[in-house]
Amino acid sequence: MRTSNYLIATQKETPADAEVVSHQLMLRAGLIRKLAAGLYTWLPLGLRVLRKVERIVRQEMDRTGAQEVSMPVVQPAELWEESGRWEQYGPELLRIQDRHQRDFCLGPTHEEVITALVRDEIKSYKQLPVNLYQIQTKVRDEIRPRFGIMRSREFLMKDAYSFHVDQASLEETYQCMFDAYSAIFSRLDLEFRPVIADTGSIGGSGSHEFHVLAESGEDAIAFSDGSDYAANVEMAEALAPTEPRPAPGAQMQRVATPGVTSIDALAEFLSIEPRQSLKTLVVNGDEGGSLVALVLRGDHQLNNIKAEKLPGVAAPLQMADEGKVRSACGAGFGSLGPVGLAIPVYVDRAAAQLADFACGGNEDGWHLTGVNWDRDCPPGETADLREVVAGDPSPDGSGRLQIKRGIEVGHIFQLGTKYSAAMGAQVLDENGKNITVTMGCYGIGVSRIVAAAIEQNHDERGIAWPQAMAPFQLAIVPLNMQKSEAVAACAEELYGKLLDAGVDVLLDDRNERPGVKFADMELIGIPHRIVIGDRALAENNIEYKGRRDEDSQLVPRDDILDFLLSRLG
């Protein structure tokens, strides 16, 4: 490709509304342009990157024996009503009507469509297992699109769905997908980790997320420093303290605390550490109007996922209305505590371990100090409620947890029969009896990978693509090409030979000054660059520089082709 007739839409200035590096660089390097909130046009250069990622994903999926299909983006409401998700999915499901006022949605995912397909097409256990996938635009009307392509309302996703006669077959394919995902992210040269993930309302054991590690990641991941345990923090169990609870050492006292409604304020008021106090959160119960109290140590944070799985607690988790709390507990937020509380109480394991603690007095403006479980109030039911923190013991018993941030780029999931049962996807088994098929689903955020790769691979001059996803592998930068016949001839000759060798090469034949060309090629992130100029050419040399190299090196003109081909692999 020649830059003279290629859309190089680079910008010197960073658009004001781009927050994270990948978003800024994607705009500056001319990979994408915003159309509306969370909606982006892919420019030629960006699309090349996207296609390269897509190609690797497709190759690895095909290698596992999965078969590619293509399903409609527009899906009829009836299918979603069958699965129950027309009601359940919420406003993220972008709903539309056709000219006959029939309801449709734009697919955020394709479980319904694929299950309907398999229900109609697959009748015998002999046809299973089967794994079908597509690489297609998904639509989710996100509450808050963010970070450019990272959380957008339209995005490119690889989604695969497997169908099985039993759990054992599902687990086999699941492992196969796990391995394929690892191969994909390795080929893309990304630093990633598979982590144990939440299975949501579906339950079951099998779900992993694949995270690319990056500071700007929206998810927190907990790792053990003593084993290969890794989990999304929302899933990481906070183990019960091993030491027994200390014996009570203080008397319970009622203390006036006017205006003190937060743990920090309480700790300061009483001159204690937050970890010596309790916070009491009230959430909606699963029966109309019921409330449940959740008690945590003052310095700990509630884990919503853990909380909403507790019996009696409404899912999704919802904080109770303050008015209802006041009438049920006698005080508003900020003055609540477990002593004398008339609603069901769950106590976090760490909170249950405290003695002589401070907590709200269930009376506005009053707290209690020197409180002890059993003696002063019933210990309620103990549960794991809190978010793990760095330094906690690893749930697998070896090592301590570290917390890092990650960008979720893949998710694999053992679905079981949630959709097949709801939609009646059955096959005949070897005894001629109908059985409901067991399903797995496997997603990769193809467009998100592009942003994640930039988060991991950039410097002050721009993007530094991993080789496998660079829009072009090599840039040829001829200097003063319009005047110097020697430079032009050499550049054209090399360009032709590299094209013949199958290299993705970009010839910068614009009539621009050298600085402009260098800056553009670096911003765009092309991994390899050669410069052809009269000066070096007079010595029969050509200059080479890798995108991450400090300095350039001279290579004899006769050797340059071999030199480059060996570098490019």
Next chain:
RNA sequence: CGGUGUGUAGCGCAGCCUGGUAGCGCACUUCCUUCGGGAGGAAGGGGUCGGAGGUUCAAAUCCUCUCACACCGACCA
């Protein structure tokens, strides 16, 4: 959805407080010079100032409504 903030040329911004017919840098077009790290000069093109309504002789500027976008929050006891 709540809070905060921003909408003026493709991008980045000034002008608004104190109303008087719109400006700067980059980018773009033409010409000359320059040509190894985002060149210099000259001459140009491009904006109904997000939209609607109001006040006024006069509105980018003041008032009302509205739309869009961004960031923060939705973990608070």
